[in-house]
Amino acid sequence: MISFALSLVALIFGYLLYGRFVERVVAPDDRVTPAVAKADGLDYIILPNWKVFMIQFLNIAGTGPIFGAIMGAKFGPVAYLWIVLGCIFAGAVHDYLLGMLSMRNDGAGLPELIGKYLGKTTKSVMLVFTVLLLIMVGTVFVYSPAEILHSIGGETIMWVAIIFCYYIIATMLPIDKIIGKVYPLFAFSLLFMAAALMVVLFVKWPQLPELWTNFYNMGAEAQPEKWTDAIFPALFITIACGAISGFHATQSPLMARCVKSEKMGRPIFYGAMITEGVVALIWATVSAWFFYAPTPGYELIAGADKGFYTSAPAVVNLVCNDWLGVAGAILAMLGVVAAPITSGDTAFRSARLIVAEWLKLNQRPIVKRLYICIPLFLASIAMLIWQIENPDGFNTIWQYFGWSNQALSVFTLWALTVYLVRGHKPFWITLIPALFMTTVCSTYVFVSKQMFGLGDIGYFFGLGCLALACIWFGIWYNKEIKQSK
Secondary structure: OOHHHHHHHHHHHHHHHHHHHHHHHHHHOOOOOOHHHHHOOOOOOOHHHHHHHHHHHHHOOHHHHHHHHHHHHHHOOHHHHHHHHHHHHHEEEEHHEEEEHHOOOOOOHHHHHHHHOOHHHHHHHHHHHHHHHHHHHHHHHHHHHHHHHHHHOOOHHHHHHHHHHHHHHHHHHOOOOOHHHHHHHHHHHHHHHHHHHHHHHHOOOOOOOOOOOOOOHHHHOOOOOOOOOOOOHHHHHHOOOOOOOOOOHHHHHHHHHHOOOHHHHHHHHHHHHHHHHHHHHHHHHHHHHHHHHOOHHHHHHOOOOEEEHHHHHHHHHHHHHHHHHHHHHHHHHHHHHHHHHHHHHHHHHHHHHHHHHHHHHOOHHHHHHHHHHHHHHHHHHHHHHHHHOOHHHHHHHHHHHHHHHHHHHHHHHHHHHHHHHHHOOOOOHHHHHHHHHHHHHHHHHHHOOOOOOOHHHHHHHHHHHHHHHHHHHHHHHHHHHHHHH
C-alpha cells in the first residue's frame, strides 16, 4: 500500500509540475479556437469547461484503465512504475499536445495532423489504420459491456443490439444532444467508483507487494507453467489507457472543437489523462489485493474460484459487489459499463469525422453522415459476428487492438516531435517517449506468439528498430536544422 500511496502523490505532482512545464512549452494564448471560428451546431460547439473535461475523461477511459490495469497488475508492483511514469511523461504529454495541435489547425483530426508533419504517404497509411482501429474499438466496446450487463440480466446478444442502436444515434446527432448531456453523469459514476474503492483501500490498508521488494515478474513466479508474458514488452501493451494510448489521439480533436480558450488545454487534456492514471492505479492496487495479498483477496469473496485467472470483468463484478454494497455496486457498475460504451460511440464519431475530413464531405446534412456511418457500422457488425462465433474471438481482437493502439501512439509522438523541432521547442519531451514506444511496439511484433513469435531473438530486432529510429531522426534533424538556417 505504500507503493500505491507514493504513486498517487507522484501523479498529482506530475500534473502540477511537469504539466506546467509542458504547458509553457506550448504557450497557450488568446487566439480564436475552432469552437468559435467554425461553430456549426453539430461538431464545433462551445461547451462548458467542466463538461469538456468530463467528456474527454470518459472518451479516453473506456475499459482500458480498469481491465488493462487488472491484467497488468498480474505482473506485480512494476505496473505502478509504468502507470506513473508513462502517464506523466508520455500519455498526458501525448494527449495535451495533440489536443492543442488540433486546436491550432482548425480542429483537424489525427490523420490530417500526421500528414502535415510526417508526409502524405504516412497520412494515407494512418487514415486506413486509424479508421480500422476505431472500428475495432467500437466492436470491442460493444461486447465487453454487454457481457457485464448480461451478468445483471438479459441475454448478451440483446444488450449488443441495444448498445449498437445507441451508437448509431449518438454518432449521428450533434455532440451537445446526447454526449454533452449524458457523459458528465457517466463520468461521475466512473469517478465515484474509483474514489469509493480508494477509500476502502485506505480503510482496509491490506498488506500488498511493494515495488522495492518485488521488482520482478510476479505473474511468472505465481503461475510459471501458464504465465509466459515478459514484463517487456507485454506490460506496456497490456496497460495502455492508464499510461499512454494512441486511441486518445483520435479523441482529443473531438474536444478540441468544443474548447473556448487554449488556456483550458492543460486541465482538460493533461488533467484527464492524469485522472485516468489515478483510476488505473486504484484498479491495479485492488487487483494486487485480489491476486497477491498474503491471504489472497479472491479467497474472501464468494464466486471467485478461478484465482489468478479470474477474468477482468469478473474481478470488477466481485470487488464492486463485495466492497461497495448494493447501491454503491450499482453506481460503480454503471461507471464500468458506461465507460466502454461512451468510448465506443465516440470512436465511431471520430471515424465519421476523419473520413468526412478526407473526403471533404460536409456533415451538416444528415444524409451525408449516413454515407459514412452505414459502411462503418456494417464493418463493425461483421467483425462482431466473427468475434461471437469464434471461442477466442474477443481475446484475439483485444490483442490486436492493444498493439494497434500503442502503434498509433508511436506515429502521434513522432508527429508531435516534428512539430516541436520545427517550432524550436524542447522536442525531447516527445522524442524520448517516441523512441521508447517504438522499441516496445517493434519488439512486441517480433517476440509475441500472436505475431512473429521469435522468442528471445526478437529483442535484438527490437533494439535494431530503436537504432534505426535514432539514425533516421538524427539524419532528418540535421537536414531540418540546415534548412532552417
